[in-house]
Amino acid sequence: QAKHLGTHGVQLHDPSMIDRRAADAQLSDDLAGALDRGELHVLYQPLVDLAGSRPVGVEALVRWQHPRLGPVSPAQFIPIAERSGTITSIGLFVLETACRQVAGWDGLYVSVNLSPRQLQEPTLVQDVLDVLARTGLAPHRLVLEITESALVDESAGIAMLSEFRAHGIRVAIDDFGTGYSSLHYLTRLPVDILKIDRSFVAELNGTPEGSGITEAVLRLSQVLHLTTVAEGIETTEQAAELQTLGCGIGQGYLFARPLPPAELLEMLVTTAS
Ligand code: C2E
Ligand code: MG
Ligand code: MG
Ligand code: MG
Numbered sequence: 001q002a003k004h005l006g007t008h009g010v011q012l013h014d015p016s017m018i019d020r021r022a023a024d025a026q027l028s029d030d031l032a033g034a035l036d037r038g039e040l041h042v043l044y045q046p047l048v049d050l051a052g053s054r055p056v057g058v059e060a061l062v063r064w065q066h067p068r069l070g071p072v073s074p075a076q077f078i079p080i081a082e083r084s085g086t087i088t089s090i091g092l093f094v095l096e097t098a099c100r101q102v103a104g105w106d107g108l109y110v111s112v113n114l115s116p117r118q119l120q121e122p123t124l125v126q127d128v129l130d131v132l133a134r135t136g137l138a139p140h141r142l143v144l145e146i147t148e149s150a151l152v153d154e155s156a157g158i159a160m161l162s163e164f165r166a167h168g169i170r171v172a173i174d175d176f177g178t179g180y181s182s183l184h185y186l187t188r189l190p191v192d193i194l195k196i197d198r199s200f201v202a203e204l205n206g207t208p209e210g211s212g213i214t215e216a217v218l219r220l221s222q223v224l225h226l227t228t229v230a231e232g233i234e235t236t237e238q239a240a241e242l243q244t245l246g247c248g249i250g251q252g253y254l255f256a257r258p259l260p261p262a263e264l265l266e267m268l269v270t271t272a273s
Contacts, residue, residue, distance in 0.1 A: 043258035050243040057109040060098035099135040111143040116150035119157040139168035148179025198232020
């Protein structure tokens with residue numbers, strides 16, 4: 001009888017959820033050694049001046065080539081790395097790889113994602129400055145991307161952003177508009193760039209309703225003297241509307257997917273002059 005109840009108890013959980021937990025635990029184990037085994041690499045997606053369609057910078061995006069599963073999406077493994085703590089070493093690997101790479105691409109800056117957990121590392125600012133010194137990238141050519149949620153009630157994290165900026169490194173808010181922070185709170189954040197989330201870009205359709213949020217963000221940026229970058233531009237209509245609305249920089253499959261260094265370089269050569 002007791003045995004029966006026990007078996008029954010397990011079924012209170014959705015079996016697919018248990019499968020997923022087991023899969024996540026396996027990925028977490030695999031990820032712990034992935035860096036040392038050379039399974040991680042970095043791709044670069046152009047950030048394009050919407051007026052001239054030329055790349056002004058790149059966003060560094062990590063990739064994991066799992067030996068059995070093939071490519072695993074960062075949307076899947078970054079949250080796992082965040083929970084286990086491996087994000088600290090993965091994050092520094094991406095930063096150093098990207099800074100070294102972009103130091104050789106004159107005139108471009110590089111935007112690197114920071115996870116919330118990295119902002120809790122007391123050594124983060126010094127680690128970043130050490131990477132710049134080792135790779136020779138000038139601080140004004142580095143942008144650090146963080147999400148709103150990483151900063152809510154994190155006064156230590158906010159103090160770090162001010163430190164970065166004091167060293168000439170710029171700070172961007174990623175996926176802007178999808179977090180929960182109030183506009184009032186945002187006006188006090190030490191940032192330089194707002195990245196309009198691609199969900200708002202997808203709504204652009206030439207109507208006032210479609211462009212409402214994007215227009216509001218652009219207006220806010222103007223008042224606060226911030227730069228805006230629109231994410232996820234997939235059509236020429238979206239690019240044209242964003243330019244008309246006064247957005248300076250765009251990113252998306254319309255221009256290029258995240259690319260390996262050799263292909264990015266090729267794109268730089270063909271769009272030059
Ligand atoms: P994100 O920082 O917002 O990066 C933009 C994501 O949008 C990238 O996905 C990019 O490939 C995708 N994207 C770009 N243009 C388009 C488009 O036109 N349409 C669509 N549908 N998607 C587009 P990706 O590379 O899969 O990365 C997903 C997320 O994983 C990133 O979102 C970021 O939050 C995280 N991530 C990636 N690399 C790193 C990293 O090195 N460190 C940390 N902490 N997070 C990372
Ligand atoms: Mg980003
Ligand atoms: Mg983003
Ligand atoms: Mg996004």
